[in-house]
Amino acid sequence: MKKHNFSSGPAILPQSVMEEAAKAVVDWNGIGLSVLEMSHRSKEFTAVMEEAQQLTKELLHIGDDYCVLFLTGGASSQFYMTAMNFLEQNETACYIDTGNWSAKAIHEGKIFGNIEVIASSKDRNYVYIPKEFTLPSHAKYLHITTNNTVQGTQFHHIPNVDVPIVADMSSDIFSRPIDIKKYGLIYAGAQKNMGPAGTTMVIVRKDLVGKLSRQIPTMLDYATHIKKGSMFNTPPVFPVFVSMLTLRWLKAQGGVEAMEQINIAKAKMLYDEIDRNSCFRGRVDEADRSLMNVTFFAETPELEKAFYEICEAEHISQIKGYRTIGGFRASIYNAMPTSSVEHLVQVMKRFEEQA
Amino acid sequence: MKKHNFSSGPAILPQSVMEEAAKAVVDWNGIGLSVLEMSHRSKEFTAVMEEAQQLTKELLHIGDDYCVLFLTGGASSQFYMTAMNFLEQNETACYIDTGNWSAKAIHEGKIFGNIEVIASSKDRNYVYIPKEFTLPSHAKYLHITTNNTVQGTQFHHIPNVDVPIVADMSSDIFSRPIDIKKYGLIYAGAQKNMGPAGTTMVIVRKDLVGKLSRQIPTMLDYATHIKKGSMFNTPPVFPVFVSMLTLRWLKAQGGVEAMEQINIAKAKMLYDEIDRNSCFRGRVDEADRSLMNVTFFAETPELEKAFYEICEAEHISQIKGYRTIGGFRASIYNAMPTSSVEHLVQVMKRFEEQA
Secondary structure (H helix, E strand, O other): OOEEEOOOOOOOHHHHHHHHHHHHHHOOOOOOOOOHHHHOHHHHHHHHHHHHHHHHHHOOOOHHHHHHHHEEHHHHHHHHHHHHOOOOOOOOEEEEEHHHHHHHHHHHHHHEEEEEEEEEHHHHHHOOOOOOOOOOOOOOEEEEEOOOOOEEEEEOOOOOOOOOOOEOOOOOOOOOOOOOOEEEEEEOOOOOOOOOOEEEEEEEEHHOOOOOOOOOOOHHHHHHHHHOOOOOOOHHHHHHHHHHHHHHHHHHHHHHHHHHHHHHHHHHHHHHHHHOOOOEEEEHHHHOOOOOOOEEOOHHHHHHHHHHHHHHOOEOOEEEEOOOOEEEEEEEEOOOHHHHHHHHHHHHHHHHHHH | OOEEOOOOOOOOOOOOHHHHHHHHHHHOOOOOOOOOHHHOOOOOHHHHHHHHHHHHHHHHOOOOOOOEEEEOHHHHHHHHHHHHHHOOOEEEEEEOOHHHHHHHHHHHHHOOOOOEEEEEEEHHOOOOOOOOOOOOOEEEEEEOOEOOOOOEEEEOOOOOOOOEOOOOOOOOOOOOOOOOOHHHEEEEEEOOOOOOOEEEEEEEEHHHHOOOOOOOHHHHOHHHHOOOOOOOOOOOHHHHHHHHHHHHHHOOHHHHHHHHHHHHHHHHHHHHHHHOOOOOEEEEOOHHOOOOOOEEEEOOOHHHHHHHHHHHOOOEEOOOOOOOOOOEEEEEEOOOHHHHHHHHHHHHHHHHHOO
16 A cells, blocks of 8 residues: 655655656666666666756756756755855855754855855744845855755745855755746755655856866866766766656646646645644744645644554654654655645544544 | 676666566555655665665675765765875875776875875776885875776785775675775775665775864765764665665675676686687786776777677677777676676677678
8 A cells, every 4th residue: 555655855756757767677668778777878868867957947947057967965965065166265155044954054165165144043943934134245145945844944935136046945946936047056955856865956057167266176066067967977877867757747747837836735735724723733934834844743742642643554654743843744745646635634634523 | 688788887787686676666565655755764774774784794794893885976076085084185195097097086186185106007008907016104095996997907916005995996896805904995886886876885994084184074074974874864765775685686696705706707708708719809918807897809990890780789788898998898797697798709709700
């Protein structure tokens, strides 16, 4: 029996993608080879890489002034790579601190330049997105985390600033349209809304790269990967392949515009139930609620324990909140079917009736 | 019809491993979830990571003074990470230059310290392994590339030196026993002899780590990954899973000791035919021939073209030599069945008869 997988990442992928991926592991398109044993220089894989890049550009309406890369190392590697590639040691970048992951980006950025935190929601345990800040004129870029997986908050309005935004979109890339002009660089680990663990998407404005005096190892220089079309060294073949399949699926659903409407509806259904149900309460400020990671608490520790047990029995998987926060977190990325959210809501309703 | 896959990497994997991997992509051990959507913090994946590390230690006879990591970024990332973690800016490491990949390791190492090339086979286009060298007393480590994928040479005797050896074993790890005491660090991209593209094995002597004054980004510090058992951030779940399946398979074959005998026999069969057959000649010095990557030339350009066409017709895939070298390269890693090498030899014999 297939579980309802509410994991925050690695996370659910479309069922059709997993089935197609499994077939390719045995024999890829009848060519007599598995996708796992294919040379990355083969015409078959080169076509996969190009299609993945092209689909990304098409779905997010990105022009050729940007380059789409499939790297590795996760968002954790982009925390330092962005500063390493964009900041001289005496230059300044500004960061908005909205949770665990922004805090890590700030920490790593400090190795390579001056990092100024110009706004933070740490004062209230990151339950909101700061709206007011002043960007100093010496800022070279502004770093934000568009969706905060741990806390369950999301930027619903991307700031208008005069410098390029560097954005960690690990948990909401491809969940809604973006205005690419605002961004200098977008990064995202694949394993939440794009594919399996093992590849990291970087969308970078080409003219920003290769301007520093710092000596950067070849593999850490965005210019290396731009020049080689993300094929400087052996890319993570299978994670890129599955990401490409997921992007094809996304296009067939109507792209990010259609997906945003579905995501709004799914999230509303769940937040409405949290607000209505006397056993539960939401964790974060209403205006900043994430459409991807829905965080909520039970009203008592006893209810929390009881609901967690019922979820297990109802094939609802991975709904436990982050360890430092507790409670519940339902991650409802693109691939999460509306029917699974409905199932969760029904279980919550029955739970209240029986409580 | 299944092809005979002589690709240098990503390369052939055992057929049973690919079949088991494909099943887990649909439903992993009947748990109602795909391996692609599993949280890396789940008990199921934690067990996979631990088993992969344990099998590595067991197969290579490695004690607890070493740590086995499954990172990303390929050998290309280890070229700089090794020097970054082991060398102060004013300290010296010595390198033996035996081909394309050692040359890259030397280039990247220079960013983080003094790199002295104490021996090189560049004078004869890397067709041999230098045997004579003097290691200066100020050397902090010695770097070697144990098998040279492009050129087709291999160290059959690992030097005895008084400093730890740092070794790139990307294309011969798990192909034969090693004497772990000689090594400070071993690295290997998975995609040749261990698994699919997307993970990089690092075996590191724990006491060598964390001794430098340099500030290292968290993700690039071996100490980070040692401390967290290779689970600091989301690991490349599927590539690690398939590597673990391959290590299980290797153990079932009798481990690296049994595999070495098979590899010697497979390579001998092919080299004997190259030496016997009037249409072909080997590329490198006999004493230094690789058991993994067999490089050879046809005697004329016409024969080369004709043999390449016959290979295509005979379902022999990816046997073309590296682009700067030409000729042929048959990569015959652990997973390459003896029957496929026999098939290649038979095709070579028939080719000579008809030439």
